[in-house]
Amino acid sequence: METLVIKYIIRRTIQSIPLMLTATILVFLMIHVLPGDPAIDIAGTRASEETIKALRAEMGLDQPLPVQYIIWMEHLLRGNLGKSYISDLSVGYLLVLKFKATLQLVGFAFVLATLISFPLGILAALKPHSLLDRVALVFSSLGIAVPPYWSGILLVLVFSVGLALLPSSGFAPPDEDLGKSLRFSILPVLTMGIELSAIQIRFIRSAFLDVIHQDYITTARAKGLRERRIMMVHVLKNALMSVVTVMGLQLGTFLGGSAITEALFGWPGLGRLLLDSIVQRDYNVVQGTVLFYLIIFIVVNLIVDVSYARLDPRISYS
Amino acid sequence: MKRFILLLSLIALFAIIVGCAAPATQAPQPPAPPQVITQVVPVNQTVVVPVNQTVVVPGAPVVVTATPQPTQAPITTPKPGGTLTVGMLADFQGFDPNNLSWFNWTARSNLYDSILRYRHNLTPLPGLAESWELSTDGLQVTLHLRHGVKFHNGREMVADDIVQNVKRAQDPKTCVHMCTDAQKVSAMEAPDQYTVVLHYAKINTAWADWLEDFFIVAPEAFDHVKDAPIGTGPFMFKDYVPNDHATFVKNPNYWGKNGPYLDQIVLKPFGGDDKAEVTALETGGADLLQDTPFSEEELLKTKGFQIFSGEPGGLVDCLYINPLKFTDKRVRQAIALSLDRKAAIAAMYFGDGEVYWGPYPKESWAYDKALENAVPYDLNKAKSLLAAAGQPNLTFTFQALNTAQVNLASVLQASLKTIGVTMNVQLMDSTQWSDMFVQTKFDVITSLISGSNKDPAKFYGDNFYFKPFPTSKIQAKDKFWPTHPTTGEAYSDLVDQGGSVLDQAKRIAIYNKVQELLVDSSWTSCWTKVSSPFSAASYVKGFDWRMDDGLLFEGVWLAK
Numbered sequence: 001m002e003t004l005v006i007k008y009i010i011r012r013t014i015q016s017i018p019l020m021l022t023a024t025i026l027v028f029l030m031i032h033v034l035p036g037d038p039a040i041d042i043a044g045t046r047a048s049e050e051t052i053k054a055l056r057a058e059m060g061l062d063q064p065l066p067v068q069y070i071i072w073m074e075h076l077l078r079g080n081l082g083k084s085y086i087s088d089l090s091v092g093y094l095l096v097l098k099f100k101a102t103l104q105l106v107g108f109a110f111v112l113a114t115l116i117s118f119p120l121g122i123l124a125a126l127k128p129h130s131l132l133d134r135v136a137l138v139f140s141s142l143g144i145a146v147p148p149y150w151s152g153i154l155l156v157l158v159f160s161v162g163l164a165l166l167p168s169s170g171f172a173p174p175d176e177d178l179g180k181s182l183r184f185s186i187l188p189v190l191t192m193g194i195e196l197s198a199i200q201i202r203f204i205r206s207a208f209l210d211v212i213h214q215d216y217i218t219t220a221r222a223k224g225l226r227e228r229r230i231m232m233v234h235v236l237k238n239a240l241m242s243v244v245t246v247m248g249l250q251l252g253t254f255l256g257g258s259a260i261t262e263a264l265f266g267w268p269g270l271g272r273l274l275l276d277s278i279v280q281r282d283y284n285v286v287q288g289t290v291l292f293y294l295i296i297f298i299v300v301n302l303i304v305d306v307s308y309a310r311l312d313p314r315i316s317y318s
Numbered sequence: 319m320k321r322f323i324l325l326l327s328l329i330a331l332f333a334i335i336v337g338c339a340a341p342a343t344q345a346p347q348p349p350a351p352p353q354v355i356t357q358v359v360p361v362n363q364t365v366v367v368p369v370n371q372t373v374v375v376p377g378a379p380v381v382v383t384a385t386p387q388p389t390q391a392p393i394t395t396p397k398p399g400g401t402l403t404v405g406m407l408a409d410f411q412g413f414d415p416n417n418l419s420w421f422n423w424t425a426r427s428n429l430y431d432s433i434l435r436y437r438h439n440l441t442p443l444p445g446l447a448e449s450w451e452l453s454t455d456g457l458q459v460t461l462h463l464r465h466g467v468k469f470h471n472g473r474e475m476v477a478d479d480i481v482q483n484v485k486r487a488q489d490p491k492t493c494v495h496m497c498t499d500a501q502k503v504s505a506m507e508a509p510d511q512y513t514v515v516l517h518y519a520k521i522n523t524a525w526a527d528w529l530e531d532f533f534i535v536a537p538e539a540f541d542h543v544k545d546a547p548i549g550t551g552p553f554m555f556k557d558y559v560p561n562d563h564a565t566f567v568k569n570p571n572y573w574g575k576n577g578p579y580l581d582q583i584v585l586k587p588f589g590g591d592d593k594a595e596v597t598a599l600e601t602g603g604a605d606l607l608q609d610t611p612f613s614e615e616e617l618l619k620t621k622g623f624q625i626f627s628g629e630p631g632g633l634v635d636c637l638y639i640n641p642l643k644f645t646d647k648r649v650r651q652a653i654a655l656s657l658d659r660k661a662a663i664a665a666m667y668f669g670d671g672e673v674y675w676g677p678y679p680k681e682s683w684a685y686d687k688a689l690e691n692a693v694p695y696d697l698n699k700a701k702s703l704l705a706a707a708g709q710p711n712l713t714f715t716f717q718a719l720n721t722a723q724v725n726l727a728s729v730l731q732a733s734l735k736t737i738g739v740t741m742n743v744q745l746m747d748s749t750q751w752s753d754m755f756v757q758t759k760f761d762v763i764t765s766l767i768s769g770s771n772k773d774p775a776k777f778y779g780d781n782f783y784f785k786p787f788p789t790s791k792i793q794a795k796d797k798f799w800p801t802h803p804t805t806g807e808a809y810s811d812l813v814d815q816g817g818s819v820l821d822q823a824k825r826i827a828i829y830n831k832v833q834e835l836l837v838d839s840s841w842t843s844c845w846t847k848v849s850s851p852f853s854a855a856s857y858v859k860g861f862d863w864r865m866d867d868g869l870l871f872e873g874v875w876l877a878k
Binding site for chain 2: 054094143156
């Protein structure tokens with residue numbers, strides 16, 4: 001079984017290579033056709049033409065586009081993502097640094113969302129049309145309808161400006177100061193967690209409702225099994241298939257789509273890095289970050305697919 | 319019915335939470351109760367006390383109550399220690415002092431020192447040079463360097479370091495924005511460890527302005543100036559995380575007598591979000607803001623924050639009306655006459671600006687009083703000029719860099735519409751805008767210029783669009799040679815002359831002609847003078863800034 005899984009992983013990895021290659025071409029073209037010259041942006045409008053030309057040559061931007069792409073791919077295949085034009089730091093270093101911050105944010109938000117959505121979703125499914133069900137649905141609807149930049153600003157107004165309990169923005173690495181790190185995390189994690197849980201509640205409720213009414217559940221009850229065992233063993237396991245799929249997609253999406261929350265709370269993550277790099281035409285960083293996002297998405301989806309075999313013994317990777 | 323009531327209850331709960339949150343705009347707060355400060359007051363010294371503060375003199379049964387003086391009490395002893403958190407609108411672009419981008423100015427003036435200094439007027443003060451001489455023919459500047467100044471790596475600064483820095487500033491690959499000034503130095507030598515002689519092929523009246531703006535990097539750190547800078551300034555570089563923060567720590571071996579007092583400065587960029595920046599100041603996430611939105615000044619004042627206006631005349635905002643597109647000067651004049659300057663200041667700067675018609679502030683010796691109101695708001699005249707130029711129904715685009723400029727454009731657009739001119743507004747990001755600006759592919763833009771409070775010769779050298787045309791191969795095919803309306807003298811010749819004579823009276827006459835030419839030709843039309851507003855928490859003391867509004871933290875301390 002383990003050998004089959006490994007073979008499956010290898011097969012999926014090989015299959016993703018054409019996707020990655022296509023992505024590199026698309027990203028390269030898209031960022032390079034945007035109007036604006038990064039050499040001028042870096043050198044400034046006061047710089048002489050000679051300075052701008054020298055800078056363009058140093059950045060390799062004086063070469064034709066196909067040549068620039070080949071040079072970038074050559075470096076990429078050797079594991080070198082290049083340097084940021086703005087900070088002169090290696091793109092690889094920046095990605096690792098920023099990914100840690102994004103992972104902290106999305107990770108905490110995911111945990112919070114799971115702690116909210118699972119109990120609420122399951123209870124809502126078990127007691128449909130009850131007060132709890134209504135609360136869950138309203139919470140879910142509001143969470144989906146209200147954009148994160150709105151809910152985030154509201155949280156800042158209440159907890160930072162109004163009550164002066166929490167900082168409005170900022171970041172501290174947990175290994176430097178855990179207490180400070182947690183304080184900075186609360187509002188952005190709440191903002192993202194509410195959005196995540198709102199989506200998850202609906203899927204969990206829907207998946208549970210679907211399974212609860214299956215014949216085998218009725219049979220299990222008829223056999224006299226305890227309700228708790230029925231829920232935890234039969235209902236949960238079968239419902240988890242679709243829930244895991246959605247959660248996997250969400251994780252990938254939020255790891256890549258955290259830019260709004262990061263910008264709102266001054267969180268120095270990947271999303272903010274990508275936004276700033278696009279505005280500054282920091283080509284290497286944009287290309288490296290998009291590729292990184294793609295890898296994350298592929299890996300997360302692979303993990304989700306592999307987990308299916310654990311959840312459903314009928315699934316085989318042969 | 320039950321469901322409806324439940325839904326209403328939830329909405330009401332939500333509204334209560336929102337209602338309890340502090341409103342974005344608050345009514346003015348009542349004045350704070352008087353603070354009692356206990357201080358030791360030197361004998362025979364006058365105490366000036368800020369409003370609402372009471373000073374108790376220990377050992378004497380005297381209570382001095384505030385008189386309404388707006389200045390800070392000068393007698394307070396700086397308290398060493400603490401961390402100052404500074405909010406910046408955008409992130410650094412490296413720490414190279416040759417880069418004059420606004421976002422690098424705080425790094426320049428605190429990590430490094432300049433050869434000379436100015437403090438709120440154009441009288442040169444000692445910096446890294448303790449004294450200097452200008453030869454009688456104006457072609458040689460001898461600098462006598464301060465002894466014992468150490469770079470942050472512990473090595474003493476010597477004359478050869480200055481020479482290496484000048485060479486770096488002359489090299490097109492590394493000069494960034496210093497090329498024009500540095501390349502005027504034709505030769506230099508270091509006859510001893512503490513003397514540098516700069517030779518000029520032509521008189522350079524702006525030599526002191528350049529040296530005041532020329533910051534020295536340790537030559538061994540030239541290759542790392544972007545990520546590990548080494549200067550001689552009051553603060554040393556500690557670390558930098560892009561889009562998060564940069565940390566500067568106190569230089570314990572600093573040569574200056576007034577500080578540094580702070581242990582460290584943390585500079586935090588806010589990714590262009592000025593509202594987040596202001597919120598951080600209000601909630602204690604920042605102690606001082608380098609870039610305070612004009613729209614927030616009054617609100618911050620009512621909340622007890624200090625608001626400082628930067629150097630008078632430090633910044634001038636000018637319209638650039640592209641002469642390569644609007645080749646008939648009557649069209650350019652018409653556009654300039656269509657700008658209601660007062661309304662524009664209200665729209666873009668929330669009233670915090672002064673109407674102007676030329677590039678020099680009133681504080682400058684080059685200011686020409688005769689040109690006051692040279693470009694009035696006159697739509698009738700604008701209309702007749704357009705008709706005479708055969709373009710009564712002109713259509714063009716205003717390229718805006720940010721929403722504040724869009725506000726300005728709206729004012730101009732509304733005026734022009736009344737005389738049949740259609741002006742479209744296009745908002746661009748900074749990279750696209752800079753590219754368009756340098757390539758001269760815009761129709762009409764507006765741009766802030768700094769340095770107008772310094773020597774005009776440096777002003778014309780620094781500012782791209784005030785340089786005589788054509789300045790590069792990009793523009794060579796479209797020549798634009800503005801001439802004085804009466805004397806016919808070429809703009810480029812007048813600017814050259816102004817920077818090449820030492821006689822002040824002659825220079826004033828020359829620059830008066832330059833300003834007449836600028837108004838007549840109208841390819842630029844300056845419309846307001848502004849000062850950069852800085853805001854700080856009440857406990858931030860000793861704050862100062864350079865003539866170019868670069869923040870100085872050398873004397874800053876925290877009264878908390």
